[in-house]
Every structure is written in structure tokens, then in C-alpha cells.
Amino acid sequence: MKMTVSKGIGGLVSFAGYVLQYACITHCAFEYIGDFVMCSGPSMEPTLESDHILLTEHITPRLQRLRRGDIVIAKSPTNPRQNICKRITGLPGDKIRTSFTRRSQIVPRGHVWLEGDNSSNSADSRVFGPVPMGLIRSRAILRVWPVHKIDPF
Template structure:
């Protein structure tokens, strides 16, 4: 009887170790949780939204315009922002309208009334040349990111272009709070 209990205990330990190993692999290489910190992505993402970051999608393809990405801002902090400019492009915002290579681009995720006092509280207009790095076009291997809440976002306008090696992954799912469960950026 004691041998049977010992074998059963060993089987449970093996199952637990396998489960922990799988969880470790998933967490390190495939998906990771993140908590949105602050209002920079309003109205799309809210402060304290809990999300899943897809860490492997950019192993097979590059970020696309308007993907919401998580990237290492520094050694201790990750930011979540939206990709607006891609390699080889010139980006400018003129009168709160995004321009890519001189052509206006619709940003359907922004508030409908971009002329509101809240949206206008900070001057949002810029050209790529005015950003840190003074680039004429976005170099290969870099993207330009902006928060949806342009008046309250630390993004490429302050920190410069983001090296694709800094990108952790694509934010893909809000899972908490329950009333906000949804896929984002699809």
C-alpha cells in the first residue's frame, strides 16, 4: 500500500513539473500578461486594463500600421503604444491629421471630435524631422509609435523612434475587467 501511495505521489509530481514547464515556456516565448499603466492609450485602452501580449507574432512578420505594441522603454519599464510610422516612411501630424509620405491617413480609433478641448490641450502637430534623431524617413528596423491620447502620452515625439528589437510583442486581448473583454487591434 505504501509503494502504491509513493507511485501516485511521484505521478502527481511529474504532472505538476510538466505543467510548470509548459507554463514557463508559454510565458517566456509565446504570451505574457501586461497591465496598462496610465491614460496614454485612451479611449482604446483604459488605465489598469489587463491584457495578453502575443510575443511570437513578430518572429514571422514585421509590425503593421496601427498595431498596438508593447516595447521596452528602458530597463525597468515597458510602454504600450500604437505603431503609426513604418520603415521608409515620412510621418507628420498637421492640424491633428496624420500624414504618411504627405498623404492624410484616417485614424478611426481616435475620438471623433479631435477638435475638443481635451484633444487640443497639447499641441499634437509635428514632423519626423522635429523628433529625436532628426530623421527624414524612418530607418529600416525602426517604427514610430504614438499613444491614442496624444495630449497625454510619452511616445516617439519625446523618446524617438523605437528599434524593432525593443518590441516585446503585439497587444492582442483585454481579459480584465470582464466588461471590457475584447480583442484589440484586429
């Protein structure tokens, strides 16, 4: 009887070790390589609609290799508990002319200018100004849902 209980406990501990190991690998992959993001809200319509799911990568923002036109996921500058999905329309040193204020602004070093594709219904850099690159979490590389709209960016 003792032999069976020891074997069962040893197998359980071994199984728990594998689960923990794979959980750590998965966490690191989602934290440092890429993950999936579900969009919500109208600010990126018609490019992205609510409930579209994107595959995103975390490497480009960390290496500061972002380009104008990239769609990024960032922490909201006005609410750090919320993520926003916007397009980069200005890089450091770019002169941006905003339609709201009808004046020009230069994007400072270490910042980007983010705007939603639906300019009439988007709270973006035109409202809160240039966004620090440190708030950018990831760059969208592929729409994976809905299946009939799978599309790389």
C-alpha cells in the same frame, strides 16, 4: 510499512514530475506564444485605461509582421525595467512629421515609430525617437478586462 512509504514517495515524485512538466509548458506558452498584460498610465486613453488587461501574442513581432495601427508592448528605450504600451504609427522608411519639433524624420530600417493615443500625455517616439523592433515584446489582440469592454484589436 516499507511498502506504504515507498508507494507514498513514488507517488510524490510522480506528482512533482507532473507539476514540473506543466510549469515548463506554461512558461514556454507565456514566453513564446502569448500572455496577459495589465495596462497602467494615461498614455493610451481613451482606447485603453489603467487596469485594463490585454491578451497579447508574441509570434507577430518575432516574425516582423507588425503593421501600422497595431498596439504593442515593448521594453522602454529609456528604462529597460519598464514595459510600455503604444500604437505603431510608423514603419521603416516612413516619413514622420513630429508636432514637437515641427520637423520630419524617416524611420530607419529595423525600427518603428510608437505613439500613445493620448498625445498630450504620452512619452513616446516623439520624445525618444524610433524604437528598435527588438524591443517589441508582443502585440495586443484582445482586451479581456473589464468584461463589459471585451474587444478585439
